[in-house]
């Protein structure tokens with residue numbers, strides 16, 4: 001699924017965070033949102049995932065203007081197409097690995113609920129093989145990040161949005177996460193990543209740079 005920001009402007013609490021930002025994220029490619037701290041990477045990622053609605057401009061999903069969508073259409077998008085790997089990973093610490101991988105599907109009563117073979121396969125792929133029954137709270141930071149990726153794989157999401165997926169990971173774990181996300185893109189998914197990580201940026205097919213709005217050249221936003 002192609003996700004596109006078309007001249008998107010975002011004002012939060014009276015402050016302009018970004019103005020007339022445009023970007024096309026295509027299937028089969030990993031797009032990295034890059035820029036200094038505070039440039040709006042997380043905000044743009046949330047806009048592209050329909051978690052935020054822009055103040056101006058449009059966000060398009062396969063050409064459809066999502067800014068006109070109501071709650072029901074947005075929920076369908078999250079249910080059927082999107083998976084998020086956000087900064088807190090959205091992991092339920094007191095539940096098992098298996099529950100965390102399958103939960104979005106079971107919450108939305110998707111048809112893949114309870115597919116043991118599929119669960120095992122995605123855990124193998126993410127290096128969590130055989131750990132179904134372990135409590136998520138016992139996993140390391142890197143393992144939790146991979147658990148969030150396992151959830152996206154299990155769901156077979158077309159659009160994967162990840163916020164700093166390699167932050168605070170050691171080299172080996174960071175490399176594994178980058179390889180997993182790059183392989184999801186190679187399989188034809190639309191992968192969008194907000195990142196500071198040079199290695200993650202180099203692995204991306206497209207880099208989209210954001211400047212802090214106040215640092216932007218004069219004339220921008222006027």
Ligand SMILES: Nc1ncnc2c1ncn2[C@@H]1O[C@H](COP(=O)(O)OP(=O)(O)OP(=O)(O)O)[C@@H](O)[C@H]1O
Nearest residue numbers: 012013015017035036037038039040041042043044
């Ligand atoms: N709810 C909010 N209300 C007001 N300002 C906000 C809100 N959320 C974010 N901002 C501001 O928007 C700007 C962009 O924030 P954002 O988190 O998108 O940047 P970022 O590039 O992801 O930063 P970092 O690399 O530090 O995570 C920042 O100046 C931030 O303070």
